[in-house]
Amino acid sequence: MAVGVLALQGSFNEHIAALRRLGVKGVEIRKPEQLQSVTSLIIPGGESTTMAKLAEYHNLFPALREFVTMGKPVWGTCAGLIFLANKATGQKTGGQELIGGLDCTVHRNFFGSQIQSFEAEISVPEIAATEGGLPTFRAIFIRAPAILEVGPEVEVLADISLASDKKVNSDLTSESQEDNSGSLKKVIVAVKQGNMLATAFHPELTADTRWHSYFVKMASEAGIGASNSASTSGEHLEQQKKDLPVFQQ
Numbered sequence: 001m002a003v004g005v006l007a008l009q010g011s012f013n014e015h016i017a018a019l020r021r022l023g024v025k026g027v028e029i030r031k032p033e034q035l036q037s038v039t040s041l042i043i044p045g046g047e048s049t050t051m052a053k054l055a056e057y058h059n060l061f062p063a064l065r066e067f068v069t070m071g072k073p074v075w076g077t078c079a080g081l082i083f084l085a086n087k088a089t090g091q092k093t094g095g096q097e098l099i100g101g102l103d104c105t106v107h108r109n110f111f112g113s114q115i116q117s118f119e120a121e122i123s124v125p126e127i128a129a130t131e132g133g134l135p136t137f138r139a140i141f142i143r144a145p146a147i148l149e150v151g152p153e154v155e156v157l158a159d160i161s162l163a164s165d166k167k168v169n170s171d172l173t174s175e176s177q178e179d180n181s182g183s184l185k186k187v188i189v190a191v192k193q194g195n196m197l198a199t200a201f202h203p204e205l206t207a208d209t210r211w212h213s214y215f216v217k218m219a220s221e222a223g224i225g226a227s228n229s230a231s232t233s234g235e236h237l238e239q240q241k242k243d244l245p246v247f248q249q
């Protein structure tokens with residue numbers, strides 16, 4: 001079994017390493033025709049504007065849109081989430097092309113710049129339960145986006161409360177998360193819509209493979225690509241110790 005990983009820029013090596021720890025092969029995707037060799041795809045974090053320029057250069061957008069539309073499982077992490085969103089705010093002048101399909105509005109740099117990156121404990125019982133471990137996840141947010149609005153088809157998997165002193169970008173356009181006093185209370189950071197999974201944080205930068213297991217299971221259940229079940233036992237644990245990921249920009 002193999003899972004495609006869009007390998008234009010960002011943390012694709014870390015996703016491939018996480019898949020390897022589960023005994024699943026990650027295939028680097030850089031050209032439209034390579035998408036035909038896989039039946040599920042991870043779009044990594046990185047820098048969405050750069051990634052969009054590279055995707056345009058390689059004429060990948062039509063094939064990526066077709067992949068999503070055909071109902072093949074796709075997981076976007078961070079910049080990958082931005083790529084999948086129907087609408088993004090806080091973009092650079094001139095905007096950027098998106099794949100779209102995920103009925104939501106994201107703010108590209110909701111939490112601010114690189115130095116405002118942070119870690120948080122998030123609760124996603126449905127996914128945490130998959131390997132009988134802790135009920136929460138350590139989530140790494142790096143210049144992270146947040147989901148401001150979702151359509152009716154979108155299942156919210158996780159949100160985080162904003163501390164009253166937490167700085168967020170001043171150019172927010174959505175009022176949906178505001179209370180009467182105008183202060184933001186919480187934002188969505190993980191969603192699922194049919195074949196699409198999206199997280200504003202980076203599970204590939206932790207040793208915790210539960211999100212990858214969950215996605216591999218989605219791929220298996222779609223019946224189009226996964227034949228092995230994900231496992232963290234035995235030889236994979238040895239591999240897991242060896243290649244703890246390092247974020248790549």
Ligand SMILES: NC(=O)CC[C@H](N)C(=O)O
Nearest residue numbers: 045046047048078079143
């Ligand atoms: N870690 C990330 O993927 C950051 C994404 C970044 N906010 C962007 O616009 O692309």
